Amino acid sequence: MKTSFQSPQQFFRQRRLRLSVVLIILIGIYVTSMALVNFQTWTSIAKIPAGLIWLFHNFIPTERSISYLGPILYQLWRTLLVSISSTIVASLFALIFAILGAKTTTPSPVFRIVIRFGASLLRNIPVVAWAMILLFSFKQSDFTGFLALFFMTLGYLTRAFTETIEDLDAEKLQALQAVGANYFQCVFCGVLPEAASTLTSWVLYMIENNLRDATLVGLLTGTGVGFLFDYYFKSFRYDAAGLIVLLIAILVILLELTSTQIRRAIA
Amino acid sequence: MIENSQPKPKTIQPVAPQTKHVSLVTRPRKILRGVLAGLAIITIYSLATLNNGNLVFADAFKSLGVNLNAMFLHPGVGQDTFGQLLRALVTSVSLAMLTTLLGAVIAFFIAVGAARNLAPSWLATTIKAVMAFIRAIPTILWVLIYSVVMGLGASAAVVGLTFHSVAYLVKAYSESIEETSQDTIEALKASGVGFWPIVFQAILPSIVPALLSWTFIRFEINFANAVAVGAAAGADDIGYFLFMAGSFYFNFHEVGLIVYLLLAVAIVLELVSMKLRGHYLKHN
Amino acid sequence: MLKVIQLDKTYGSNKHSLKNVNFTAQPGEVTAIIGPSGAGKTTILRSINQLIRDDSGQILLDGQDIRQANKAGLRKIRHHIGMIFQNYNLISPLTALENVLHGRLGAKSTVAGMLGLYSNEEKTEALELLDEVGLKEYAYQRCDQLSGGQQQRVGIARALMQHPKMILCDEPIASLDPKSTKIVMDILRRLAKDKQLIILINLHQVDIAMEYADHVVGINSGAIVFEGATKTVDDDVLQKIYRQTDDAKTVVSANEN
Amino acid sequence: MLKVIQLDKTYGSNKHSLKNVNFTAQPGEVTAIIGPSGAGKTTILRSINQLIRDDSGQILLDGQDIRQANKAGLRKIRHHIGMIFQNYNLISPLTALENVLHGRLGAKSTVAGMLGLYSNEEKTEALELLDEVGLKEYAYQRCDQLSGGQQQRVGIARALMQHPKMILCDEPIASLDPKSTKIVMDILRRLAKDKQLIILINLHQVDIAMEYADHVVGINSGAIVFEGATKTVDDDVLQKIYRQTDDAKTVVSANEN
């Protein structure tokens, strides 16, 4: 037991001190950063509404943009397919890596370090670098878009899956061990069912996320709805670009609703 | 002690079998299988119809190897000096810091309104829909908007990037808030405690670890975003050097070096976040 | 004195959960509400501090009708009614001391409450209350590191911190082992006597009710079927309270079995 | 018969958790291990099925030393030792039936186990076992939708599914309310008698041990301080078992209070 007897006043003073130190550090970081990049918080915040007005003024789809609906919907469909397939393929690999890399299930700590580092690498390679790595070798095609999404998703899902598995109660797995189950049985009968619903949530979330990232990947690969956005955006057809944003938003919200439904149904 | 009636379970899906065949499949399981099968079919279909641009895979992977070799095994500063790159890196980190801190504070207050266990359902739904919409707007567009309204520079980049931060964190935070048990909230309500004291005294302490880990994830994303589009607003960050090295000079060596710098930041970040999380979970 | 008069409550449209409930509870006494699962015990308690609101009837605490209070008034009244839960419902990452201090939040201004600014007197009092329930050494321990019985005692201290006239306990010992049960029930009984509190306890265990209560209210299918001193409870009465009705049969509850 | 001979276990470098532990447990009997918190009860149980491995001594189950078994041999032995935990440790999103079937994993090939391919006989048997512990109707319920007592009974059915010679129970009733406690302990006692199993139970509650055990092993600070029939346990013996040692004083445990 904690037997260090303090008065509550002392305790609260200590707690307040700790909180203040944290706050001061955070404010310090903020102010330093502000100075470093010459950012003016208040004048900037004051401009927020003006930006939104500008957005609505320029990006509201007009009648003309309806004529672009055909190609937009087709590309949106292709993009959806690519986001789904890249997420699914990535999640298969991520699952294997996560099982090999999670603290509770790793066969060796070496795997753990290698996988953690590898996932971090994939997550932190910037899009421009992906563009160079992939475009030069794989040219501009759906496939390149698929690869780019695949690698980025792999990085994120490996981390998410690893943490999900590590959050599981280790004792439950021991219970299976005690039954005489071997490693693979423990994983398949214990880890997977226990983590299934969280893992599914992550997969569904990643599909949604990849759809949004399609704009970035589209720039990179000249395909999908992201390319169209870039095309309309750069040729100053803001209404059409706005239509794309609107459609992506609607699709994302639909996906979110569907995934909530699915998660509820499989719980 | 007096025996109460044995309660009957609400759901007994397959009828308790008299026959030899016993099925393990329950309805949720069937749905799960259906969903997985559906996703598998979509995946196979889209992989089959994927336009691979008549790629010769052997060549592609060979060239990939060459490029990766140039990037990662022979990194170099190109035309810039290491000092310039470091200065730009600091700018990028600062951008990420600002957007994360600003985003986190704003997002927490909005998240309170977006959590179904605190706010009325219509408000929560509206906020969540608006946030989903904000997230669907590409980052570059936000940066464009604010460089028009505020002029070019870091301020536009920060404000533009903060929008995504807020939208993302509102979702994450509000879900964390929704996970705090309704009972504990009710316990305070029952003793006459008002709304905001409950938020700060009951909910906030309960979700600190979750908030921490979401905020750090977002920091990582903000850093990536700052690198990706900060340069478009003329923020003079590492993204500018990366863009020039990548899209103008095709200097694989410099891109490799910049990637290493970015990774270094990411690793430091990961270590800090692990330490903090561990510290919080253990210390208290 | 708490006086419940003709309390009625209907969930949804058809189901009558409380039908014309009348009973009284005296300061200085432990009043136990017993009855089968789904009888409406929880509903009564939650109506009393108006966590459930759309009911009808009167709930008089020292003559004042709780149901008539406006929002601010209700907050004030609630502040004087402590509540104790089966699952303790403490804020787990916080220390026992902080959880006890939460009992004061209802009396504070919004800002002071948000920031958790407590006076020195309050802090000292919280520590004394923890001492009173035998947890002085645990004051700076995180609540999720305490055992169930200890957490429940923190819950009691939190309720006491409200300077309550009345404490409502919804199955406070259902999750506790026998030893903790005894400790907690002893404390509650002592508080009733020493501080002249009205203590209202929902219980499943008849033996505990018999041992600790002064006054027993029996409820079945939303209706009071017995009210009287504990010593007047006999097997016939219990039979009547725990009689199987069609209503009661259909109720499923995770608490039981 | 289980015979533990000169079992020794040191965590880390200096701390002796088990010192020269010797005792026997007979089939058909319930053997209770009692002792203060931190005495080493859990350590003994986990050594027996070698979830803790770096110990020394002998653990003879029907004459075979468990500690000598190689990896494959250990899996086979473990398959015949059921284990029941304080927190049930069921795979919560799976149905009760599937959790019971997990008891067969140790007897299956890797692939069949991974894919969860069970024969109809196994499934029928699992249902029968659930019936035996009174949970037939809950077979297709998710485990996290069951109450604690029900989950513990699923745990027992899972152990039975292993066709065990012995069941190890680590504080199986610590999280249960009194009614569930009775149901679970009754089942365990019945199993010992009916199926002639060796049942070894770690217990904190002396009264439960007195009521249900045939044989009692008392442990304090890692050393056996008593072993004998339940009726020979008297206050002196309890005094000895629960004596405060310097070691025991420093132990922190959430169970105690």
Add this chain to the structure above:
Amino acid sequence: GCASGTSTSSSSNSSASKGKAITVVFYPNESAKSFAGSRDALKKSIEKATGKTVKLQTTTDYNVAIQAISSGKAQLAYMGANGYIQAHKLSKDVVPFAAQSDGEGTLKKATYNSYLMVQQKDAKKYEENGKYSIKNIKGKKMSYVSNSSTSGFLVPTAEITREFKVKDSDKDKLTQSGQFFSKVLYGGSHQGSAVNLIKGDADVAAFDDADLMPYLKVTKGSWDKVGSTFTVKDDAEAPFSSLKGKSVVNIAMMPVQQGPWVYNTKALTKDDQEKIAKEFTSQSFADNEKIFSKPGAKTPMMFPKKTNKTKLVKVTDKWYAPTHKLVGY
């Protein structure tokens, strides 16, 4: 000429947009690091001319630069011809005042070249009666620079539209795979588009001369003649380092007007406008070697001189009528 209202608006302008600082925004091309010296020199001469502090803004996105100048958040910009037309459409206050002259110091031939190129080994397929034509490019794999580029997109598509008599409503078909062309690629830069061609990912590629001069040398004909052959230099750097010795032929050549220096008349005082225009078109400005590199100089500055007579000369919106026509407004 200049947009009307310029002089009248100067007095009514808010002080905010006419503060002490002048912001100069550059296109991504001119944001290149190698031009840092040129940008600094520009800054100095503007500061000298106006006495105000100058802020340089590099960008990596055309849209951002165009929006910045047309919204008046930037006062001065150096843009491409197409970009100028877009900015001028967004705001009539964006007015050109100077552009790089031809070798004679006039505006007559103040153009650079945009090409449609094919690989040398395929060049025969595009010959018709001993002359090159673009008749056969339909259905081929096409590579552009990016859809905001003047010389790498706008001018080539205009040429194709003219040649094939593409209807206005079908113009988008030139820009997407599987319609007019079997495949459409975007190189992201002029070099990228050239690489697409030389590596064989595209059959036809559009790019300009200025950006490729460091990498290609003329092996037959000249930079100003259709049907010339260009070969990758032996000392070419990445991304051409692995493509040494490969040759391409230009089957079409289109003149592109030099991009203008523009100011936003709403955001800059009349006085400053005049001072800056005067400074930029002065001979001393053209003699600044940090800004104008000598003919054939190794490291090109922002404005490489063709001859010693090259300088910045005054232009007006009228001069850009041809590009206005190409863009359609």
